[in-house]
Amino acid sequence: MVSAASSSKLSEHNISSQPHAWSLLANIAALPLSFAIISLISFCTLLYNKKTALNQSSSERSSNAVPFIVFQEPDWTLLHKSAEQYRTHNLRLLQTLSQGLDILLFNKELTNLDNITGRLQNRIDRLSEIFDQDQDLLQTQVFVPFETTYVLPDGEPANSTNTFSSRTADHSYDDPHQVVAHIVRDWTAEGKQIRRQLYDWCLSKIDKSGLRIMVPGAGMGRLAWELARNKHAWVEALESSVGMAAAAASILQRKQSGMIHPYSSDQLSNEVNSSQRYLRVQYPDVDDLSTKQGHLSYTVADFLSLNGVVNNQSKFDVVVTCFFLDTASNVLEYITMITKLLRPKGGMWVNVGPLQWHQKSQIRFSADELYNIIEEVGFQIMEWGVDVAPIEYRSSDKVVRSTHYDAYCPLRFVAVLK
Numbered sequence: 001m002v003s004a005a006s007s008s009k010l011s012e013h014n015i016s017s018q019p020h021a022w023s024l025l026a027n028i029a030a031l032p033l034s035f036a037i038i039s040l041i042s043f044c045t046l047l048y049n050k051k052t053a054l055n056q057s058s059s060e061r062s063s064n065a066v067p068f069i070v071f072q073e074p075d076w077t078l079l080h081k082s083a084e085q086y087r088t089h090n091l092r093l094l095q096t097l098s099q100g101l102d103i104l105l106f107n108k109e110l111t112n113l114d115n116i117t118g119r120l121q122n123r124i125d126r127l128s129e130i131f132d133q134d135q136d137l138l139q140t141q142v143f144v145p146f147e148t149t150y151v152l153p154d155g156e157p158a159n160s161t162n163t164f165s166s167r168t169a170d171h172s173y174d175d176p177h178q179v180v181a182h183i184v185r186d187w188t189a190e191g192k193q194i195r196r197q198l199y200d201w202c203l204s205k206i207d208k209s210g211l212r213i214m215v216p217g218a219g220m221g222r223l224a225w226e227l228a229r230n231k232h233a234w235v236e237a238l239e240s241s242v243g244m245a246a247a248a249a250s251i252l253q254r255k256q257s258g259m260i261h262p263y264s265s266d267q268l269s270n271e272v273n274s275s276q277r278y279l280r281v282q283y284p285d286v287d288d289l290s291t292k293q294g295h296l297s298y299t300v301a302d303f304l305s306l307n308g309v310v311n312n313q314s315k316f317d318v319v320v321t322c323f324f325l326d327t328a329s330n331v332l333e334y335i336t337m338i339t340k341l342l343r344p345k346g347g348m349w350v351n352v353g354p355l356q357w358h359q360k361s362q363i364r365f366s367a368d369e370l371y372n373i374i375e376e377v378g379f380q381i382m383e384w385g386v387d388v389a390p391i392e393y394r395s396s397d398k399v400v401r402s403t404h405y406d407a408y409c410p411l412r413f414v415a416v417l418k
């Protein structure tokens with residue numbers, strides 16, 4: 001199953017340099033019916049025997065940490081780029097504020113502006129301090145390489161010749177602002193209301209325990225973690241962004257916590273109250289990160305790259321897509337992948353999210369068109385609807401932060417393979 005070409009590629013990876021490389025046996029015990037792992041156990045054993053010391057004591061392993069699976073060495077340079085991008089953005093923001101301060105100071109027409117001048121100076125000082133703190137946290141804790149477990153996909157995806165194949169690297173979710181927004185959405189008290197409206201709905205559709213569930217586009221991993229923990233399920237989170245995965249690993253693997261100022265580097269537009277920018281939030285909002293009787297592993301890969309690993313033993317009972325469908329270049333590829341991953345006759349697809357097709361999307365269906373497609377490819381649609389009330393994306397702490405309102409009315413559906 002494993003081609004010579006791909007095994008030689010893997011051997012280039014400096015696995016032994018990974019901090020605390022996991023022993024394979026420990027991984028197998030920790031992983032759910034991870035499609036890739038099951039089909040590749042023998043190869044991996046070979047690989048690990050060759051590449052890593054298998055004599056680690058169990059005390060060396062992080063207890064109950066979520067394994068992060070990769071098919072190839074993640075591009076760690078992206079993490080450095082993300083941290084630098086944050087610094088550059090914040091420097092620009094400070095420069096804009098300083099320019100404003102200069103204009104105030106050199107203004108000759110209006111008088112008695114001392115108060116506002118002081119306020120603006122204070123804003124610059126406070127923000128510089130906050131940016132330093134957040135930059136430090138991101139660089140030392142969030143955007144850092146994480147411990148990985150290597151497995152190999154089984155050769156090239158079958159449809160790699162497809163003209164509309166979307167497998168070009170998309171780094172938009174490595175953007176530090178995306179990562180910070182997702183930390184807030186998933187792992188802070190500020191995101192609780194949003195999670196209740198989205199994640200709780202997904203959980204309510206799972207009525208059995210012990211199911212195998214795949215969550216593609218898992219972001220910071222909270223939905224996948226809740227499915228594992230509350231539904232005692234074997235869950236595979238899957239995510240293509242290394243930045244997202246790194247942040248998720250800091251929480252789910254290294255069990256780190258922190259304080260961050262998620263609104264500090266928002267655009268200097270539509271601001272209602274300048275002091276709201278300084279709000280500091282704590283993450284994660286839970287003390288116990290264990291998945292209890294459930295199992296969670298997190299694969300860092302493009303969803304479409306699973307084409308090469310999916311086989312009969314690797315079928316899932318449920319695929320949950322949350323704010324994921326509209327990230328597709330060609331959503332037909334996602335739908336094909338979902339049907340391949342699901343157990344035939346009875347495999348369930350639960351979806352919640354908008355149809356805000358991404359810039360790269362080559363095909364942009366409306367909800368009613370999607371309904372037709374999903375039925376035509378063999379699903380029975382059990383539930384279908386578009387929310388009337390909009391839901392914010394990052395946090396909904398009921399504070400009016402902005403004169404601009406940004407929210408989505410997600411499409412929700414449950415469909416079962418006939």
Ligand SMILES: C[S@@+](CC[C@H](N)C(=O)[O-])C[C@H]1O[C@@H](n2cnc3c(N)ncnc32)[C@H](O)[C@@H]1O
Nearest residue numbers: 173217218219239240241244302303322323327
């Ligand atoms: C809008 S975010 C939603 C994240 C999460 N599901 C949530 O609701 O918070 C979409 C996520 O899908 C990931 N993603 C986009 N295209 C992907 C692909 N082809 N394979 C895997 N993940 C992908 C992005 O990196 C991002 O984390």
